[in-house]
Amino acid sequence: MRKKSIFGLYGHIKQPWNFLLGVIPIAFLFIGFQVLSWNYLADNPDGKLFRGWENVFAALHRMATVKDVMSGEYLLWSDMFVTLKRLLVGLGLAVFSAALLGVHMAFFPWIRAIFLPFIRLVSNLPVIIVISIVLLLAGTGEFFKVAMVFLGTVFLLSRDIFRSADAVSRQRVTKTLTLGASPLGVIYRVMLPRLAPDIIAAIRLALPGAWIYALVSEMTISTDGLGYRVAVMRRHMEMDVIIGYVLVVSLLAILIDFVLKTISEKRYPWHNPEGK
Amino acid sequence: MTTTDKLEKLIDDLDQKTVGSPREYVLHLLDVHKSYDDGRVQVLHDLDLKITEGEFVTLVGPSGCGKSTLLRAVLGEEDVTEGTATIRGSAIKTPDVTRGIVYQDHSLFPHLTAWQNVMMGPKLQQSWWKFKKVSEADKQLAREYLERAGMSEHLDKKPYELSGGQKQRIAIIQALMAKPEILLMDEPFSALDETTREDMQLLLLELYEQTGMTILFITHDLTEALYLGTRNIALSQYYVDGRGDETKGARIVSDIRLREIGTAISPSEKSSPKLHALKDKIRAEAFDPDHIRHAKDFTLTHPDSFQTLTEREAAVV
Numbered sequence: 001m002r003k004k005s006i007f008g009l010y011g012h013i014k015q016p017w018n019f020l021l022g023v024i025p026i027a028f029l030f031i032g033f034q035v036l037s038w039n040y041l042a043d044n045p046d047g048k049l050f051r052g053w054e055n056v057f058a059a060l061h062r063m064a065t066v067k068d069v070m071s072g073e074y075l076l077w078s079d080m081f082v083t084l085k086r087l088l089v090g091l092g093l094a095v096f097s098a099a100l101l102g103v104h105m106a107f108f109p110w111i112r113a114i115f116l117p118f119i120r121l122v123s124n125l126p127v128i129i130v131i132s133i134v135l136l137l138a139g140t141g142e143f144f145k146v147a148m149v150f151l152g153t154v155f156l157l158s159r160d161i162f163r164s165a166d167a168v169s170r171q172r173v174t175k176t177l178t179l180g181a182s183p184l185g186v187i188y189r190v191m192l193p194r195l196a197p198d199i200i201a202a203i204r205l206a207l208p209g210a211w212i213y214a215l216v217s218e219m220t221i222s223t224d225g226l227g228y229r230v231a232v233m234r235r236h237m238e239m240d241v242i243i244g245y246v247l248v249v250s251l252l253a254i255l256i257d258f259v260l261k262t263i264s265e266k267r268y269p270w271h272n273p274e275g276k
Numbered sequence: 277m278t279t280t281d282k283l284e285k286l287i288d289d290l291d292q293k294t295v296g297s298p299r300e301y302v303l304h305l306l307d308v309h310k311s312y313d314d315g316r317v318q319v320l321h322d323l324d325l326k327i328t329e330g331e332f333v334t335l336v337g338p339s340g341c342g343k344s345t346l347l348r349a350v351l352g353e354e355d356v357t358e359g360t361a362t363i364r365g366s367a368i369k370t371p372d373v374t375r376g377i378v379y380q381d382h383s384l385f386p387h388l389t390a391w392q393n394v395m396m397g398p399k400l401q402q403s404w405w406k407f408k409k410v411s412e413a414d415k416q417l418a419r420e421y422l423e424r425a426g427m428s429e430h431l432d433k434k435p436y437e438l439s440g441g442q443k444q445r446i447a448i449i450q451a452l453m454a455k456p457e458i459l460l461m462d463e464p465f466s467a468l469d470e471t472t473r474e475d476m477q478l479l480l481l482e483l484y485e486q487t488g489m490t491i492l493f494i495t496h497d498l499t500e501a502l503y504l505g506t507r508n509i510a511l512s513q514y515y516v517d518g519r520g521d522e523t524k525g526a527r528i529v530s531d532i533r534l535r536e537i538g539t540a541i542s543p544s545e546k547s548s549p550k551l552h553a554l555k556d557k558i559r560a561e562a563f564d565p566d567h568i569r570h571a572k573d574f575t576l577t578h579p580d581s582f583q584t585l586t587e588r589e590a591a592v593v
């Protein structure tokens with residue numbers, strides 16, 4: 001019997017081929033960087049741009065294990081801590097506000113009438129354009145960085161959560177009322193728990209934006225953080241540290257996304273497409 | 277506004293509050309009209325309906341005749357354009373615990389188990405700080421219903437782990453546990469296969485016998501309507517207006533009491549030739565466009581008609 005081609009619409013790729021195919025682009029990137037570094041160092045033995053993975057990991061090791069002379073801190077860990085703090089506080093506030101706004105917009109027409117046009121307008125606005133205004137209004141301290149993460153995510157989150165809540169059938173709302181819930185009870189006792197996996201999905205979509213605004217705000221004005229360190233190292237042409245920090249940020253982003261995905265799958269198995 | 281206008285308004289308001297809304301009627305629709313688009317699209321026309329406690333009323337009508345609009349009005353999702361709609365004498369405003377609802381789509385809460393879904397009504401009727409607490413009596417009642425429905429083994433399953441029939445069993449018990457004045461059912465079995473549908477019909481009759489619940493069951497299936505109900509109401513899509521013209525707008529064209537309240541009928545009666553004869557009569561007199569066009573008054577309202585047709589002992593009004 002003739003098998004279906006793996007290149008066709010009904011192609012099925014078994015393990016370990018499925019995994020190995022996924023590794024190809026990542027391996028290509030790592031090997032490509034190493035090959036580029038070898039060629040670069042052959043032409044520029046003292047060059048600082050592409051010095052291979054060995055030097056990148058050595059730089060990361062140094063940042064993680066050698067105390068900084070000025071601050072007396074292990075810079076990699078302190079940078080990670082402050083950036084994560086800004087990211088999570090800004091994102092947390094944005095999720096809280098967006099969940100309330102999005103769900104209320106979906107279930108109360110008068111709230112929708114007031115806020116939805118505004119949310120649609122500003123969610124299409126790249127918040128980076130107002131960075132100077134936020135800087136003037138929020139100052140140069142922590143509030144500015146948290147505000148940038150908040151502003152960069154809250155409108156998109158509101159729109160996404162509104163969409164998910166709006167997709168809940170009207171029948172369920174009516175049914176909840178007939179079971180004895182008050183209008184606010186419909187939202188807080190039934191719909192918010194019901195929408196938890198949708199909110200997690202919205203957070204996962206907003207995460208890249210949150211990272212961008214956390215790092216950009218640190219690059220703009222700061223004295224610590226992963227974004228600040230990359231900006232400082234750029235001035236000193238410390239490409240090893242910069243690439244090392246890019247790796248760290250990537251791993252942190254993947255880790256946070258993985259944790260959210262795992263929570264969603266384990267706690268809300270009914271939310272997968274088959275479960276719906 | 278002049279004094280006369282104010283007086284008229286006051287009389288109107290008093291009429292709205294008092295006319296035809298005694299408490300003995302669980303559901304009372306009086307001269308109900310519903311139209312859209314500033315009256316250009318008329319859906320319900322001059323509907324009068326009184327449902328008393330313990331009646332199992334089935335409502336049939338052709339597709340698009342206004343059954344769903346009527347349901348939304350009874351639920352309180354939409355206001356009626358004219359007339360009054362009351363539950364136990366109180367005007368219907370928004371959906372509340374006086375009316376339970378079971379939809380064709382089970383509409384269970386996907387994040388809750390079967391047991392949690394069933395207990396949702398008693399929990400939601402508690403105040404916030406007692407949300408988790410449910411009385412032992414309610415728990416015992418839920419266990420009885422679930423036992424009767426054969427669902428005791430599936431209490432920890434989420435809706436996505438249940439079959440269509442099982443979900444609908446849970447949906448019915450969920451609605452019953454909220455203890456509504458009237459249970460509204462919107463084609464609850466139409467998405468199920470034949471065997472499951474028959475099982476569900478029997479379960480519903482058993483639960484009806486046990487609880488004596490007032491039920492308004494909407495279906496497009498005349499056999500189901502006549503099989504289940506103690507009273508059958510047929511809606512027509514058209515009525516004849518004052519000039520004798522056929523106009524779109526649902527009105528009740530047949531209102532037949534089928535049997536004594538609480539008298540279960542056996543499944544074999546579903547295929548009884550006399551039941552078929554009644555179906556044919558309703559189809560001919562209530563749904564046939566030619567008949568509607570030429571008849572002056574379609575309302576059958578013959579409590580005896582079923583008896584005459586079926587000569588069943590059970591069909592006593």
